[in-house]
Amino acid sequence: MVTSPTPPRSRPRRAGRLPGRQDWSTWPHYQAAAAGFRGYWYPVCYSSQLTGKPKQVTLLGEKIVLIRDAGTAYALVDRCPHRGVPLSEGDQQFPGTISCPYHGWTFDLASGDLVAAITDGPDSPICGKVTQPTYDVAERLGMVWVFVGDGEEPHPIDEQLPEELVANEAVLGSRMQPREGNWRFACENGYDEGHAKYLHRTSLWRLFKSMPVWNETRIVRRGRWIYRVQEKQHWTADFPGLGRWDSQAWWKLKPPTTTANIGNTGSHREVDPVIAAQEFPGFASVSMPGVLRIAYPSFIHYEFYVPVDAANHLYVGVMADFRKGTAALPFYLKYLGFVRWLFHGQFSAQDKWMVELTDAPPERLYRPDDSLLRWRKLAEEVTNERHARLRADGLEPR
Amino acid sequence: MVTSPTPPRSRPRRAGRLPGRQDWSTWPHYQAAAAGFRGYWYPVCYSSQLTGKPKQVTLLGEKIVLIRDAGTAYALVDRCPHRGVPLSEGDQQFPGTISCPYHGWTFDLASGDLVAAITDGPDSPICGKVTQPTYDVAERLGMVWVFVGDGEEPHPIDEQLPEELVANEAVLGSRMQPREGNWRFACENGYDEGHAKYLHRTSLWRLFKSMPVWNETRIVRRGRWIYRVQEKQHWTADFPGLGRWDSQAWWKLKPPTTTANIGNTGSHREVDPVIAAQEFPGFASVSMPGVLRIAYPSFIHYEFYVPVDAANHLYVGVMADFRKGTAALPFYLKYLGFVRWLFHGQFSAQDKWMVELTDAPPERLYRPDDSLLRWRKLAEEVTNERHARLRADGLEPR
Amino acid sequence: MVTSPTPPRSRPRRAGRLPGRQDWSTWPHYQAAAAGFRGYWYPVCYSSQLTGKPKQVTLLGEKIVLIRDAGTAYALVDRCPHRGVPLSEGDQQFPGTISCPYHGWTFDLASGDLVAAITDGPDSPICGKVTQPTYDVAERLGMVWVFVGDGEEPHPIDEQLPEELVANEAVLGSRMQPREGNWRFACENGYDEGHAKYLHRTSLWRLFKSMPVWNETRIVRRGRWIYRVQEKQHWTADFPGLGRWDSQAWWKLKPPTTTANIGNTGSHREVDPVIAAQEFPGFASVSMPGVLRIAYPSFIHYEFYVPVDAANHLYVGVMADFRKGTAALPFYLKYLGFVRWLFHGQFSAQDKWMVELTDAPPERLYRPDDSLLRWRKLAEEVTNERHARLRADGLEPR
Structure with a gap:
């Protein structure tokens, strides 16, 4: 432990105030909904x-x-x-x-x-x-x-549930887990375009699958839902001055050789998530009051982010298979055999880890956060409509 | 886990603000005494x-x-x-x-x-x-x-202790236990007319005794104490549209066939709790700064609710037998044999449970809470007198 | 448990407000530095x-x-x-x-x-x-x-370290320990003239040494450091009406027969703590931002009180031996053999105990606290100089 002098390196910048957006006043209803949206x-x-x-x-x-x-x-x-x-x-x-x-x-x-x-x-x-x-x-x-709510007659629950769950019989596998962290961080994490390819690169759920490095994405609203439409996927990338980065490995499945394009969902045609999922896996959509739907080719995964209070939420994950009768039997086996452990377990635990650590605002958003901005905009618009109804019904001062 | 739609039931009322008295400003000294009464x-x-x-x-x-x-x-x-x-x-x-x-x-x-x-x-x-x-x-x-206190010369402690404990020798069995919850909830619970017959219906202490369903009660002040005088006891009751309710059972002692009336305590005669207890068991009185006295035929039970701070109190339970010499020996055996366990233990633990859970104000009082109102009124009157003395002694600004 | 009446004793004074200095506004920079001094x-x-x-x-x-x-x-x-x-x-x-x-x-x-x-x-x-x-x-x-810092170019670390550690090679033994309590209480405890002789009287480190009861002390500033110069030591004392008090015992070393006087440090001569320690053991000095140096005849002990936040600090204790080559070997043996356990362990744990319990201001200082006052004055002067530099550099409004 002899002292070994090292010259201090010069540093151009030092600690100061936090950068970026300081609050969420751009979305006043969203900002006020720390303990959840009423109604x-x-x-x-x-x-x-x-x-x-x-x-x-x-x-x-x-x-x-x-x-x-x-x-x-x-x-x-x-x-x-x-x-x-x-x-x-x-x-x-x-x-x-x-x-x-x-x-x-x-x-x-x-x-x-x-x-x-x-x-x-x-x-x-x-x-x-x-x-x-x-x-x-x-x-x-x-x-x-x-x-x-705030005294209003509740809307029928079937108007709020994902349409395909009301209209069809489904076989379900589900998980409820109390989690720390604000429900909005959980919802934003679920719909976030950017994190999946980086945070989850080490998850066992993705063990044998290559993941793209980054996507070009478009957000499209259809009725109550906004959909994340992936225009283009980039499976590897060279970062100038740093080097190449991807999640490929010799023991993983190779990525598709043609880039999928599902921009053909049409501007006003209703999207059937089951059909969409057959066209392209991982088709993600979100609706109020914090419901995520990810369509896979053979099933749909839902996440409900239930506000307990401003610091806690209940994670509710549901997987649904819409095949009927004995055709659904393999889903049970698959769900109980490994989906429950890999997806609802270790994969979801990575999200839990980040939701607990997220601390925003302040925040400095980047291009893939367009999915977050559109979600907040949706929440704002729908909540404005609700308050207009409450005022019309005399349940809120004009 | 197939979805089985159920129509939502209509509900006339929904969650809103808490009803009843919002604060204790009716009793300003009592409201201010969260951490106890000084003096x-x-x-x-x-x-x-x-x-x-x-x-x-x-x-x-x-x-x-x-x-x-x-x-x-x-x-x-x-x-x-x-x-x-x-x-x-x-x-x-x-x-x-x-x-x-x-x-x-x-x-x-x-x-x-x-x-x-x-x-x-x-x-x-x-x-x-x-x-x-x-x-x-x-x-x-x-x-x-x-x-x-606040700088005043303390009054002699013997003027504050229950009179019969100063004037007589007594054999004592006691218990001290730090408890959560404000001391006022503990004191109000102790003197409360209503809860004993419902909360304690399952206590082992009352295992073989029937309890009345409800009482007609009068509160009488004698000197430092206010007494709960039970005019009439109702051992069973039929609730319209609901059914009969009582705490009787074939293996319990039958209730007395005549209704006791101890309204003959006279308007100015000093009450001797030992004599009163022989007339009627469970004769309850309370005095400042939070002392409960319940006279039983063969002994008196006291509870001192000692304010530790606004969120904690010290429960001090004392049982006293006033028989002298070897006549008191059976008390020791009885106390150590089962009173300590049944009364000071499991019975008192039910009170502890409620005192921890009580959360008032807001509160919405009912007829039997006259005992609480009279206790708060006593506290207010006695504290007004104390402050008058402090002002007279120059220890408080006029 | 028969009641045995005792007359209450009369008491001249009763509980009221806390005496002494109510805040540290005399030393505004020091008062503001709850989470440490910047720079x-x-x-x-x-x-x-x-x-x-x-x-x-x-x-x-x-x-x-x-x-x-x-x-x-x-x-x-x-x-x-x-x-x-x-x-x-x-x-x-x-x-x-x-x-x-x-x-x-x-x-x-x-x-x-x-x-x-x-x-x-x-x-x-x-x-x-x-x-x-x-x-x-x-x-x-x-x-x-x-x-x-606050955006300024940092000064070279060697200008802040104790001079003798920069100028000489040293053999070091050290200890880092996260501790509860504000860093200022830790620093004041370290430099405090008064507590050592009382608090540490029971420490094993002092097992065979007599300690003085009290000292006459002078605080002298030399450059960045203020030194505690002990003019006179009193090995025993008779307290009027109470009796004699000292820490002597037949199995302890006898105190020195002549009273050491190291007032000859001259008014402007630079003090070499190694030499000073040879003149007199336990020569204590302190410098910003909370560094204690105690010179012993054969080594120097340092304590760095590192502010973690307002409620926690990191204790860093360092012992340095300046002998070279194989001459330093005995230091290793001595440090690992018992210094580490007695001094850095049990002795220092007594300080830790007090630092956790200290709760000031309010405080009522006494004569030996001149060492504290001088330390606070040093902190104030040096911090005033720093803010003048920041203003000159445009990093702080004038």
Whole structure:
């Protein structure tokens, strides 16, 4: 450990302020939606997880008690108005109700009405004067969905689900995982054009596949969805002064020799993602309130980014195979055999890693981030339309 | 996991703002006393736990060092004025003093005077210029009590303790347990008329006893205490549209066939809780600064809710038997045999559970909460009187 | 547990507000430097710990990525400007660069320039438009040093290191330990005249040595350093009304019979700490930005208090022996044999204990704290000079 003097190298620049966009005020609704967009259905747990035992979930920062009664799922604000104790700590004393554990305040599950305050007797004057706010609940895709709004009548959940899941029977494989990080980082990561080819280059899911270095991409809106259309893929690249970079290897599949072009989706023709996927794998689209759809030749992968609060989200990944009857059997085997582990496991864990580390704004976007900009623009437009409806319905001041 | 569409049920109400009382500004002193009421004696540890080794406790948010010297207990502010190091990390270098571990600043335990700064020698100019604030200390019921005030001469502790504990010898069994939650929630839970019959219906302590469903109750003030007088008890109840509810079972003791009425306590006669308890079990009273007394036929149970800080309290439960000599022996056996486990253990753990979960205001009170309202009113009145005294003594601006 | 009444003792004073100096506004630069003084070199890790694998350190509250490339150490702001992901999670794709793990943004280590955004191809328009701030790095004493400034050209590190370590070869033994507590408490503890004789009286390092009870001391500035000159040592003391106090024992070395006086350091003669140490052991000096030097007869001990953030610091202890060749061998044996364990271990752990507990201001200083006051004054003077230079260079508004 003898001291060995080294001359300090001169450095042209030193630490200062962070560069780039300082906030998201360009997209005010998006900026305000740290805890999620109101006015949507969100999946919160598997249907099989909801029984007669009350269960607490947090959604858009709101604590909600879920319970199943006579086969139907119900949801109420999980805070007894009496003294603030969570109703999810209580249980059922009468059918169709839930009772607070502290004093036996008993609420009708369907209406939220206080129908008994047990410890004040049958003639308790408080009955009829208190109603616990409820949430609309639906069950789809083997999951319980809750609508969080601002007093409006919820739209039918089938208008929000991906169309092909409503119109067709599908075989599903799915995964729900609570994750750290804002839901917007998760959604932007999912739809991000740029990261897949770099971050996931080491994933086992891509073990035998070459990945392009970079793509030329166009974003196209069709109805509720915006689609990422890849005009051109570049399988290798020479970076001036640095050298060649690609993800090819002798033991990997060779990339296609002709460059696919799916710009022929037409300007107003409705896109059928199943058909599109047969034309070109990895056809990605996104819709509000944070739903990603990636069409592969033999199945479609969905991701729902559910806002728990500003710092946490629930990752819901679903794979759907639309073949019918025994033709779907191989999907089960494939999903349980390795898709679940490679894709929903290690591949998705790389995304989880980045979503936890992302810290923006400030941010300095680059060309492939056009997919992010278009997603934020979509969110802004759709949310403007929603607020116009709320104002028209008198649920928001004009 | 095939999708099975279910029509969403219509819901009349949805999540909004919390109902009821939004704050406690009706009782301004009570609202301000999140960390406890000043001007009272509080128990902080067992006398047997206090030795010549300094011990830190937190009381009303203040860190206090306790030490026993030549048999007497002392208390000082636990922060050396020099550099903020806790004196409780130090020890004794000279009898009757405590020394800071850092530089040996040495304080007289009785007066708080800095009598030596060891590392500045015997002629240190700082001596005589610094005095550490002290607290008055007393020992009662096998516990160390500290007075936290605002500079006033403390009232004698015997004027604050339950009268029958001062006037009589008693055999005691007790329990101290640090608990989460504000001390006011603990105190309100203790005196609460409503919860006992519902929350504790499953406690082992009540295993063989039927409990009423609800009571008709009157709150009566006698001196420092307010008493809960149960006019009428209802052992079963039929809730319209829901059904019958009670805590009876074939293996439980049957409830009394005549309804007890202890409204004959007279309007100005002093209540003797021991006698009252013989008339009717479970006679509950409460006094400042948060002391609960429940008289049973053969003993009295006390709870002291000691404010540690705004988020924590010390639960001190005491059972006292006033029989003398060998007559008290069965109490010991009973207490150690099962009272300690059933009452101070599992029964009290249900209260602990609720106190941790209570989150008020906002709150929406109901008829049995008259006991809470009267307790808050008592606290307000007594505190107004205290501030009048402080102003009269020039310890508070008029 | 029978109640045994004790009369409460009367107490003259009770708890109130904290006495003494309420803030450090007397030394505004020092007060503002909670996270450290800017414009200095700081050691952050051992040279042997820095490899081609990126490493994150926090210094003055700034997250910095360090990496070694072709033998040279580099440092950059550890936050990719794109989406805020730490570069330290990435790796090297090309020599002389570091790449963000998310999208492959690739920065030149020497200049900080973005030289490639891999997933946007070789012609990415963002290249040449983004530069990541860098830090100057040097390696000395077997450690990596980073300069944190405000845009100024860093001064040569050798002008900041203790002179004798630059001018001479030395054999070193060292220790780095992350510690809780503000760096100023650590530095003040190190230079503090008062605590050593009291806090460390029980340390094994002093097992066989008597310590004085108190000293008469003078602080003398020589160039960048202020020296603690002990005029007189008092080996025992009688405290009036309390008794005698010293750290002597029959099994300890007796204190020197004549009182050493090293006031003959002259008013302008340069002090050579090696020579001074031969005159008198334990000759302590301190310099900016928080460097302690204690000269012992056979070696010099240094402590560098490195600000991590306002609540944490890195303790860097170095022992240097200036004897050459084989004469230094005994130092190795001595250091590894017991100095490392006694001094850098248990002795230093007592300081760590106090630094964690110190809570100032408020503070009430006493006579031996003249060493602290002079250190703060030095920091203030030197920082005023630095800001004058920054203003002259146009790096700070006049």
